[in-house]
Amino acid sequence: MKNISLDITKAACFLGAGAVEAFEPKVKAAQEALENGTCPGNDFLGWLHLPSSITPQFLDEIQAVANTLREKCEVVVVAGIGGSYLGARAVIEALGNTFTWLIQDKKNPTILFAGNNIGEDYLSEMTEYLKDKKFGVINISKSGTTTETALTFRLLKKQCEAQIGKEAAKDVIVAVTDAKRGAARTCADKEGYKSFIIPDNVGGRFSVLTPVGLLPIACAGFDIRQLVQGAQDMEKACGKDVPAGENPAAQYAAVRNALYQAGKKIEIMVNYQPKLHFMSEWWKQLYGESEGKDKKGIFPASVDFTTDLHSMGQWIQDGERTIFETVISIEEPERKLLFPLDEENLDGLNFLAGKRVDEVNKMAELGTRLAHVDGGVPNIRISVPRLNEYYIGQLIYFFEIGCGISGNVLGVNPFNQPGVEAYKKNMFALLNKPGYEAESKAIQERLAKEG
Numbered sequence: 001m002k003n004i005s006l007d008i009t010k011a012a013c014f015l016g017a018g019a020v021e022a023f024e025p026k027v028k029a030a031q032e033a034l035e036n037g038t039c040p041g042n043d044f045l046g047w048l049h050l051p052s053s054i055t056p057q058f059l060d061e062i063q064a065v066a067n068t069l070r071e072k073c074e075v076v077v078v079a080g081i082g083g084s085y086l087g088a089r090a091v092i093e094a095l096g097n098t099f100t101w102l103i104q105d106k107k108n109p110t111i112l113f114a115g116n117n118i119g120e121d122y123l124s125e126m127t128e129y130l131k132d133k134k135f136g137v138i139n140i141s142k143s144g145t146t147t148e149t150a151l152t153f154r155l156l157k158k159q160c161e162a163q164i165g166k167e168a169a170k171d172v173i174v175a176v177t178d179a180k181r182g183a184a185r186t187c188a189d190k191e192g193y194k195s196f197i198i199p200d201n202v203g204g205r206f207s208v209l210t211p212v213g214l215l216p217i218a219c220a221g222f223d224i225r226q227l228v229q230g231a232q233d234m235e236k237a238c239g240k241d242v243p244a245g246e247n248p249a250a251q252y253a254a255v256r257n258a259l260y261q262a263g264k265k266i267e268i269m270v271n272y273q274p275k276l277h278f279m280s281e282w283w284k285q286l287y288g289e290s291e292g293k294d295k296k297g298i299f300p301a302s303v304d305f306t307t308d309l310h311s312m313g314q315w316i317q318d319g320e321r322t323i324f325e326t327v328i329s330i331e332e333p334e335r336k337l338l339f340p341l342d343e344e345n346l347d348g349l350n351f352l353a354g355k356r357v358d359e360v361n362k363m364a365e366l367g368t369r370l371a372h373v374d375g376g377v378p379n380i381r382i383s384v385p386r387l388n389e390y391y392i393g394q395l396i397y398f399f400e401i402g403c404g405i406s407g408n409v410l411g412v413n414p415f416n417q418p419g420v421e422a423y424k425k426n427m428f429a430l431l432n433k434p435g436y437e438a439e440s441k442a443i444q445e446r447l448a449k450e451g
Contacts, residue, residue, distance in 0.1 A: 035048070059228065077136070077137050090278040091389075094392055115146075137153065140177070143184065170193060222389055257406060259378055260298050269301070286403050303316070329383050332386055339360065382398075
């Protein structure tokens with residue numbers, strides 16, 4: 001079975017001769033620092049060899065809990081924010097039927113995602129939807145005190161207990177949390193919930209191959225063994241002993257840093273499959289939160305083509321030349337649909353009759369790539385043979401190791417996120433949270449001065 005592959009030729013041509021190769025020693029040193037644990041943030045390297053450390057027995061345990069939820073629930077709500085939900089959602093939406101809501105799939109529970117916002121209408125509508133449903137909850141939080149997730153879990157816990165009783169709720173509420181500490185761990189132990197551990201040395205945005213992602217993905221009915229197998233094979237393909245020129249993650253890290261040094265400050269993740277929308281959202285968090293610090297970092301953006309060619313296409317083609325694109329291209333779709341013949345041919349499209357819709361999509365992809373390169377936009381292409389669990393697993397690990405290497409080349413700590421706390425401090429001060437009295441007073445005085 002072949003691997004996903006990387007083509008950087010349409011990006012390297014925008015750089016001076018040997019520019020990518022010049023980064024290879026830096027990339028090699030960055031990967032060695034990851035392997036040796038000598039890089040900044042070295043206490044969060046548990047993801048590095050996570051795929052190869054996952055045992056069949058561990059996957060059996062996750063699958064058993066997923067099967068219980070699948071048997072007892074029409075709906076499973078995943079409560080989490082950031083890395084605690086984006087990876088799972090990316091995989092589930094990439095692999096699932098786009099119209100699950102409408103076809104009312106009887107084999108698999110509906111998976112909802114909550115705890116990732118504080119929208120009152122969203123939460124109210126969700127609780128209303130769940131009123132006549134048999135539902136379960138996967139509460140994903142290391143601390144159990146993240147505002148968005150904790151607020152949502154409190155609502156869901158109360159509703160679940162009210163609808164089926166406190167004892168029955170214990171069978172359909174699962175905690176994915178810290179091994180020993182935090183409010184979510186205390187709650188799980190007190191209530192007797194089944195729980196899984198988020199490893200201390202794996203940050204949220206790198207956690208999709210832990211129970212954080214594996215449990216929801218298994219609940220949705222997808223093959224977590226194949227997902228992990230894909231990640232394991234990509235771990236080998238990107239190993240420290242693989243020459244930089246043959247290591248796709250090392251090449252990706254090298255070319256994007258070379259482009260950044262050449263003034264390309266924005267990376268746009270492009271897909272031509274609507275199912276990959278949330279894969280781009282996961283990627284944006286992974287790279288934005290890892291690299292955006294110390295006043296450095298490529299800004300991660302994303303577009304869904306061909307849809308966004310009719311909105312963002314003009315800017316990408318003719319706007320400021322500070323961008324480059326990374327295109328995820330799926331070689332073979334899972335379904336087949338032929339373009340029909342129309343006798344009247346009012347739309348003038350009979351020249352496409354009998355062609356697969358994907359052929360039209362592929363020509364749109366190639367034509368767009370040529371136009372954007374001609375317009376001064378470097379293009380990186382990631383070719384994925386099929387959109388299935390195995391190749392999604394490869395893609396996940398490819399982006400993770402590429403991010404770790406790239407962040408080290410950039411000279412930042414890719415595994416912390418100090419800037420995330422700034423808004424929380426202000427929010428708690430404005431809400432008069434106990435312990436924030438001094439901050440509350442200061443922020444009220446500031447607001448009064450600013451009018």
